[in-house]
Amino acid sequence: MQAALTDYRIRCSDRPVGIEHLDERLRKAWRIRHSSPDHRSQLGALLPGLIRDAQTAARTAEDRRAASRTLAGVYQLADFYVAYQPAPELVWMVADRAVNEGYEADDPYVIACSAWAMVQALRDSGRWEEAIALARNAIEQLTPYLDRAETPDDWHGIVGALGFEIAYVQGRRGRSSDAWRVLEQADLVAQKLGPTYRHVQTSFSQPVMAAHATTLGVELRQPGEALRAARSIDADHIVSVPRRGRHLIEVARAYMQRDEDTAALTMLVKSEQTAPETIRYNGFARDMLRDLLKKPPTGMRDDVRELSRRVGIRG
Structure with missing residues (x-):
């Protein structure tokens, strides 16, 4: 993956790459990302082949705008992969x-979808004002189009997703009233889009808005x-x-904050059963398991050790 991202300047291919074929490969990759436990x-x-071919298309295709649109989409997907790698520079790249x-x-629209990933990178590095400014700017660029019937x-969906960010x-930042106020605005977008709508890149949808409220x-x-937000939905309704x-x-984090360790462990077990590669790379989950290894719920020491072993934590 890293080689595919860093050798693009010196690679050159005479092999033509069709945009439509690339778009279909990208759609397939998104389906895999959302549907596979081993995503x-x-x-x-x-991704390496998809990145290289999309980069080639962006340099050689007759319709450079369409090729750039596709390449942006490939990078948007790659963001989900590099986000949990031990190489933070790849996230920024x-x-x-x-x-x-x-x-x-x-x-x-493509700019806004790409900004969504950049907002998260800024947020996670503590650059909060920049993250908010970028999200607001992306929303402002889309706003003139939102009242048009053909939009x-x-x-x-991306406006709602940026609103949650x-x-x-x-x-x-600990600004409770501001946070809940903006969340309510994003939830209005989800309600207008209806119960069956889902934004593929961000998973923005009515069920995910409840998950966002949990977070x-x-x-x-x-x-x-x-926990009230979590109980308002069936987790199985989250498609991704x-x-x-x-x-x-x-x-599980919410239960840990209430010192309900048994319930937290139950949620972590269910998470591992649902998407083992997600919990394996999730820092919050790994921290909770380390805490539970130190002080396991009564009678559940072996359960904690077994889950930790599967996640890759030694205890």
């Missing part, structure tokens, strides 16, 4: 390239709010398997 392993096999290709495509639902940043409650150390696994980890 990381499968993406790790698919992929996010930056996605934004640049969005501008090359001159497509405000696709996905343009509304702003709420999440405010949650990280926000945890970040604000309001576990009661987090890795996103469902991550939600169960967030529920």
Whole structure:
């Protein structure tokens, strides 16, 4: 994967790459990402070739804007893979390239989708003001299109997803009222889009808005709010398997904040059963398991050790 990202300047291929074929490969890769418990392993096999071919198309295709649009989409998908690698520079590289290709495509929707990944990189590095400013700017660029009947639902979906990112940043900052206010605005977007809508890249949808509320409650150390949100949906309604696994980890975090360790362990077990490659790379889950290894729930020491072993933690 890293080689595919870093050798693009010196590689040259005379082999023509069809944009439509690339787009179909990208759609297939997104389906794998959302439906497979071993999504990381499968993406790790698919992405290097997809990146190289999309880069070639962006340099050689007659329709450079369409090729840039596709390459941006490939980088948006790659962002999910590099996010948990022990090489944070790849996160910045992929996010930056996605934004640049969005501008090359001159497509405000693609730019907004690419900005979504960059907002997360800024947030996780503590650059909160920049993260909020970028998310707001991306939303502003789309706003003139939102009242048009022909505007696709996905343009509304990415606006809602960016809205949650702003709420999440405010949650990280401890600004409770601002966080819940922006979350409510994003939830209105989800309600308007309807119960069957789902944004493929961000998973933005009505069920995921409840999962977002769970996360926000945890970040604000309001576990009661987090668990109320979690109980408002059936986790199985979260279509994306890795996103469902991550939600169960967030529920476990809420239980840990209430010192309900048995319930937290139950959620971690369910998360591992749902998407083992998600919990294996999730820092919050690994921290919780280390804590549970030190002080396991009564009668569950072996359960904690076994789950930790499967996740890759020695205790």
